[in-house]
Amino acid sequence: MDSVLHYDIVIVGGGAAGLRAAIAVAEADPQLRVALVSKVYPMRSHTVSAEGGAAAVARADDSLEAHAYDTVKGSDFLGDQPVIQYFVERAPEELVRLEHWGCPWSRNDDGTVATRAFGGMTTKRTWFATDKVGFHILHTLFQTSLRYERIERLDEHFVTKLLVQDGRCGGVAALDIRSGETRAVLGRAVILATGGGGRAWPFTTNGAIKTGDGMALAYRAGLALKDMEFVQYHPTGLPGTGILITEAARGEGGHLKNAEGERFLITRDYGVGQKAELGPRDMISRAITQEIAAGRGVSLPGKTGEFAHLDLRHLGAAKIDSRLPFVRELARTYIGVDPVHEPIPVRPVLHYMMGGVDTDIDGATQIAGLYAAGETACVSLNGANRLGSNSLTECLVFGARSGAHSAAHVREADAPPEAALVESARAAEAELEALRGRQGGGETVAQLRDAMTRAMEEGTGVYREQAGMRRAAAQIAELGGRFAQLRLQDGSRVFNTEITAALELRNLLDVAAAVTVAAAERRESRGAHACSDYPERNDGEYLHHSLVRLGDSGPVFDKKPVELGIWEPEERKY
Amino acid sequence: MAEHTKIIAVTRFDPERDDAPRSQEYEVPVQEDWKVLEALNYIKDHLDPTLSHRWSCRMAVCGSCGMNVNGEPKLTCREPLSNYGERVEVAPLANFPVVRDLVVELEGFLEKLGALKPWIMLAKQRAPEEGATRQSPAELADFKQFSMCINCMLCYAACPVVANEPDFLGPAALATAHRYNLDSRDEGAAQRAEIMRGEGGVFSCSYANECAEVCPKNVDPAGAIQQAKLANVLSWARSFVVRRRAAS
Numbered sequence: 001m002d003s004v005l006h007y008d009i010v011i012v013g014g015g016a017a018g019l020r021a022a023i024a025v026a027e028a029d030p031q032l033r034v035a036l037v038s039k040v041y042p043m044r045s046h047t048v049s050a051e052g053g054a055a056a057v058a059r060a061d062d063s064l065e066a067h068a069y070d071t072v073k074g075s076d077f078l079g080d081q082p083v084i085q086y087f088v089e090r091a092p093e094e095l096v097r098l099e100h101w102g103c104p105w106s107r108n109d110d111g112t113v114a115t116r117a118f119g120g121m122t123t124k125r126t127w128f129a130t131d132k133v134g135f136h137i138l139h140t141l142f143q144t145s146l147r148y149e150r151i152e153r154l155d156e157h158f159v160t161k162l163l164v165q166d167g168r169c170g171g172v173a174a175l176d177i178r179s180g181e182t183r184a185v186l187g188r189a190v191i192l193a194t195g196g197g198g199r200a201w202p203f204t205t206n207g208a209i210k211t212g213d214g215m216a217l218a219y220r221a222g223l224a225l226k227d228m229e230f231v232q233y234h235p236t237g238l239p240g241t242g243i244l245i246t247e248a249a250r251g252e253g254g255h256l257k258n259a260e261g262e263r264f265l266i267t268r269d270y271g272v273g274q275k276a277e278l279g280p281r282d283m284i285s286r287a288i289t290q291e292i293a294a295g296r297g298v299s300l301p302g303k304t305g306e307f308a309h310l311d312l313r314h315l316g317a318a319k320i321d322s323r324l325p326f327v328r329e330l331a332r333t334y335i336g337v338d339p340v341h342e343p344i345p346v347r348p349v350l351h352y353m354m355g356g357v358d359t360d361i362d363g364a365t366q367i368a369g370l371y372a373a374g375e376t377a378c379v380s381l382n383g384a385n386r387l388g389s390n391s392l393t394e395c396l397v398f399g400a401r402s403g404a405h406s407a408a409h410v411r412e413a414d415a416p417p418e419a420a421l422v423e424s425a426r427a428a429e430a431e432l433e434a435l436r437g438r439q440g441g442g443e444t445v446a447q448l449r450d451a452m453t454r455a456m457e458e459g460t461g462v463y464r465e466q467a468g469m470r471r472a473a474a475q476i477a478e479l480g481g482r483f484a485q486l487r488l489q490d491g492s493r494v495f496n497t498e499i500t501a502a503l504e505l506r507n508l509l510d511v512a513a514a515v516t517v518a519a520a521e522r523r524e525s526r527g528a529h530a531c532s533d534y535p536e537r538n539d540g541e542y543l544h545h546s547l548v549r550l551g552d553s554g555p556v557f558d559k560k561p562v563e564l565g566i567w568e569p570e571e572r573k574y
Numbered sequence: 575m576a577e578h579t580k581i582i583a584v585t586r587f588d589p590e591r592d593d594a595p596r597s598q599e600y601e602v603p604v605q606e607d608w609k610v611l612e613a614l615n616y617i618k619d620h621l622d623p624t625l626s627h628r629w630s631c632r633m634a635v636c637g638s639c640g641m642n643v644n645g646e647p648k649l650t651c652r653e654p655l656s657n658y659g660e661r662v663e664v665a666p667l668a669n670f671p672v673v674r675d676l677v678v679e680l681e682g683f684l685e686k687l688g689a690l691k692p693w694i695m696l697a698k699q700r701a702p703e704e705g706a707t708r709q710s711p712a713e714l715a716d717f718k719q720f721s722m723c724i725n726c727m728l729c730y731a732a733c734p735v736v737a738n739e740p741d742f743l744g745p746a747a748l749a750t751a752h753r754y755n756l757d758s759r760d761e762g763a764a765q766r767a768e769i770m771r772g773e774g775g776v777f778s779c780s781y782a783n784e785c786a787e788v789c790p791k792n793v794d795p796a797g798a799i800q801q802a803k804l805a806n807v808l809s810w811a812r813s814f815v816v817r818r819r820a821a822s
Contacts, residue, residue, distance in 0.1 A: 101694055109711065112706065243633045444619075
């Protein structure tokens with residue numbers, strides 16, 4: 001072991017959840033030393049790509065109850081209602097804090113913060129900074145974090161293992177990507193905030209770094225991943241790249257049309273009723289998929305697959321430039337379409353994982369001292385389908401809560417014995433060194449990754465069927481075996497991105513295993529999990545959370561009850 | 575989509591093996607609508623897994639993939655390959671220490687950014703219970719452009735002052751400090767003034783305007799620095815008048 005670093009709290013991930021957690025720790029107890037460990041520089045974190053907004057009740061004509069009910073209904077009744085209640089109560093305060101920290105929220109003429117409409121929300125409660133909300137939130141948090149001397153960054157450090165001893169988490173093993181050195185980064189609490197694993201699929205809005213790292217770390221430490229079968233397809237990704245075109249484009253009045261120019265969400269029954277383009281994402285992605293299957297998709301020369309049209313022309317250049325300038329820039333740069341003059345071709349694209357590390361409302365896991373927040377976690381805010389603009393706020397509300405709780409935890413908790421933790425980090429180092437430049441006889445990282453993403457697309461698309469999910473689960477298990485034969489060619493210690501890509505692939509394979517196993521166990525359709533062979537929701541048998549743990553011979557499935565509260569499940573119709 | 579090949583000449587450097595950077599050529603089958611980054615990713619996945627470069631969002635907002643393309647700093651995920659001929663040279667951003675291949679060291683920039691206190695400073699912190707501050711659309715417009723910096727570092731690679739004066743705080747960091755000074759919610763300008771007008775501060779800028787020309791987000795750091803120079807001169811003059819009045 002080259003070096004052992006000592007902190008009070010170790011935060012893994014420097015996006016919105018991780019940065020908010022770090023600031024919460026600094027605010028709770030300025031004496032605590034925080035390590036902010038990120039495999040990138042924090043301002044590169046994928047929060048940066050969020051576009052449309054962050055939800056919190058702001059207007060006199062809105063209510064916390066309405067935000068809570070919209071979220072419960074959006075979750076297809078799989079969200080835990082006490083969590084949702086807490087979330088909507090704390091959401092306004094968190095967005096006000098960001099305002100105080102300098103976030104350039106867009107404004108009404110009277111200087112109050114402006115809000116816009118979003119899918120599945122009954123009123124305008126989505127705060128925005130034009131259509132670069134994630135970018136502004138991330139940079140505001142990052143720059144604010146710089147004022148706290150005790151938040152110490154370990155940039156470009158890749159966490160390879162959680163150091164757990166006697167049921168307590170005492171830090172992480174991390175590869176310093178620049179030097180190639182493995183370090184034991186010790187702390188009496190660890191918060192996982194590494195985002196989701198959208199890169200397990202081939203067509204995704206997610207940046208290259210979204211590789212499920214925190215989920216996989218927890219899974220390999222024996223924790224359950226919860227509700228992993230629920231993955232969100234955003235209705236509007238650009239052809240080819242999958243780059244996100246924000247839901248705010250529809251919130252500002254954009255229309256979805258098929259090849260015949262028909263607003264199919266109005267002319268046909270897709271369950272969204274009068275909400276039309278402002279229905280929830282799961283339903284709109286299904287509607288587009290069905291339109292394409294019925295032969296009413298739009299073809300594009302040189303692009304595989306078919307698309308719908310997102311038509312913004314009637315909004316006019318002035319509104320597009322003031323409210324949706326990034327949408328215009330992205331469409332022009334990446335598909336050569338100016339939305340002022342032409343409709344944007346779009347199709348459903350893998351965007352977000354509702355599932356994640358099973359936590360309680362404090363972000364705490366079953367391992368003492370280990371927390372998770374943001375997309376990495378499944379605190380059960382989003383259930384079977386997340387509403388757009390709830391996730392940025394989720395990062396803030398639950399990042400703050402896990403930060404505050406971890407600060408309280410370390411006041412009481414003893415560290416596990418250091419020798420054992422360092423020993424565990426040494427084992428991680430040895431494993432890594434065995435991988436570096438390993439001349440296995442098998443495939444390259446890119447070949448194995450392609451096989452994985454193909455299996456996930458075929459088995460866990462917008463619509464799934466039992467046989468396909470089972471086949472995908474078997475394929476992922478088999479690919480996990482092939483990982484052992486991986487062929488690596490880069491023996492260098494300095495900024496070796498072949499080895500980090502291999503570590504990311506290993507993480508994605510763990511995430512993919514949990515997704516496919518959980519998906520095959522849910523023989524109903526709920527939220528984003530739409531089974532062609534079980535098209536109805538089945539509350540009698542499936543009103544429960546799915547849990548997948550890593551057993552001795554592979555993934556083990558389990559379940560736990562949903563916490564209802566005010567609202568009993570009812571038919572989800574808009 | 576029609577395919578043809580281009581020669582991508584990549585600057586390689588591994589401090590464990592190389593004494594000096596070297597150029598390595600790859601023949602890449604490219605598609606017409608590819609960006610420069612897609613050619614690099616093709617090399618990484620299909621030709622040479624030992625190539626190191628940074629990238630993530632591939633939608634021009636995370637700022638990871640800045641490189642010099644044919645000598646000009648570019649965001650490679652945004653830069654069409656079709657802008658170039660049959661041979662394209664890709665090198666690490668100029669004016670930064672190279673870690674390996676196309677990866678440069680950003681520690682210096684982050685230290686400069688932090689030194690400029692890029693956060694809201696108030697004599698008395700606002701409490702969340704006070705609710706959101708009012709800020710008119712005009713007040714927002716005063717600083718919004720300067721808040722759009724993605725820290726891609728193209729401006730540092732282009733800046734002739736950064737090239738000669740490593741301590742120059744540089745375009746992105748100074749524009750960000752100026753952004754906070756202009757924010758109607760901030761009271762920290764006086765605390766940023768000393769470093770902004772000190773050695774390596776705004777007065778080091780020779781207004782070559784290269785930063786504004788290469789910025790992929792139209793931040794106009796040169797404009798921010800010019801404004802900051804003026805603000806600093808005015809505040810210095812004001813303090814002089816105030817001292818004279820106090821003395822008389």
